[in-house]
Amino acid sequence: MKKIFDNLGIIFVIIFILTSVFCNGCNNSENKNTNSIKNKESSISRNKKIRSNKIVILNNYEFNLEKLFDISTLENLNKNELSILRNSVYAKYNYIFSNKKYRDYFLQLDWYQPINNNVSSMLTNIDKENIKKIVQLEKIYKQLEFKSHKLGFSITFPMNWKDRYEIVEYDTYMIVYFKPSKSFESEYGDGEFFTIIDTATSFFDSNMFDTVGDINLFQVDKHKYYIGGPKDLSLSENHPEFKLFLNMSLDIPNIIKTIKPLK
Structure with missing residues (x-):
C-alpha cells in the first residue's frame, strides 16, 4: 500500500510539473502574440503618421502642406521648384497628373496615390x-526671365x-552688370557679373574671360556662345554694396543653367 501511495505521489509531482510548464508556455505564447499585435499596431500608427504628415522638400527647405507657406522661404525657390510646390497642393489630395514631370515626381513620395481626377x-x-502666394512669385519670375531675340535664348x-542687375545687349553678345541702389563714382568699377558672347564675334578671345561656372559653352542653332566673367574683381571692395555684389555672384553658376533656346 505504501508503494502505491509513493507512486501516486510521484505521479502527482510529475503532473504538477507538466502543468506548470504548459501554463508558462501558454503565457509566453500569449505574451508573444500580444507583443506582436502591439508591434503591428505601432507600425500601422507610424505609417498613418507618415502618410498624414505630407511634406515636400525643395532646395533643402521643408514645406508642410497642411500649413501656410512663409513667403520669405518661398523666395528661395527657383521657377521649377515653385511649380512643383504649387502642384504639391493638388498632389496632397491624390490628384492624377497627366503631366509626366509631376506624375513621376510625386510617385516618389510615400503619401501620394493617384486616384482623383x-x-x-x-x-x-x-x-x-x-x-x-506661389502664383504671385511665379509672375515675378516671368519678369526675371530675359529673352534675347537677337541672340536666340532666354x-x-x-x-x-x-531690381539689382541690368543687361546691356549687343548684336552678338550681352553683358550682365550689378545695379547699385544708387549711382556711385566710376572709380568703384562697372560691376560686371558675366558676358555671353558669340564665338564668331571678331574680337572674341576666351583668354579675355575667367570661368563663372560649370558651363562655359552652349549652342543655339548654328551659333556657339561662350560664357565668361571678368578676370579681376569688377567692383571695388570699398563700394558700399560690395558684400551684396559678392553674394549675388555666387548665384551665377545656377543662373547659367537656366539658359535655353527660344522656341
Whole structure:
C-alpha cells in the first residue's frame, strides 16, 4: 500500500510539473502574440503618421502642406521648384497628373496615390492661400526671365536679383552688370557679373574671360556662345554694396543653367 501511495505521489509531482510548464508556455505564447499585435499596431500608427504628415522638400527647405507657406522661404525657390510646390497642393489630395514631370515626381513620395481626377472642391483656405502666394512669385519670375531675340535664348535670374542687375545687349553678345541702389563714382568699377558672347564675334578671345561656372559653352542653332566673367574683381571692395555684389555672384553658376533656346 505504501508503494502505491509513493507512486501516486510521484505521479502527482510529475503532473504538477507538466502543468506548470504548459501554463508558462501558454503565457509566453500569449505574451508573444500580444507583443506582436502591439508591434503591428505601432507600425500601422507610424505609417498613418507618415502618410498624414505630407511634406515636400525643395532646395533643402521643408514645406508642410497642411500649413501656410512663409513667403520669405518661398523666395528661395527657383521657377521649377515653385511649380512643383504649387502642384504639391493638388498632389496632397491624390490628384492624377497627366503631366509626366509631376506624375513621376510625386510617385516618389510615400503619401501620394493617384486616384482623383478633380480635387478643386477639396482645397482648403490654407491651400488656396498657398497657391496664391506661389502664383504671385511665379509672375515675378516671368519678369526675371530675359529673352534675347537677337541672340536666340532666354535666361532667368533668381528672386534676390530683382531690381539689382541690368543687361546691356549687343548684336552678338550681352553683358550682365550689378545695379547699385544708387549711382556711385566710376572709380568703384562697372560691376560686371558675366558676358555671353558669340564665338564668331571678331574680337572674341576666351583668354579675355575667367570661368563663372560649370558651363562655359552652349549652342543655339548654328551659333556657339561662350560664357565668361571678368578676370579681376569688377567692383571695388570699398563700394558700399560690395558684400551684396559678392553674394549675388555666387548665384551665377545656377543662373547659367537656366539658359535655353527660344522656341
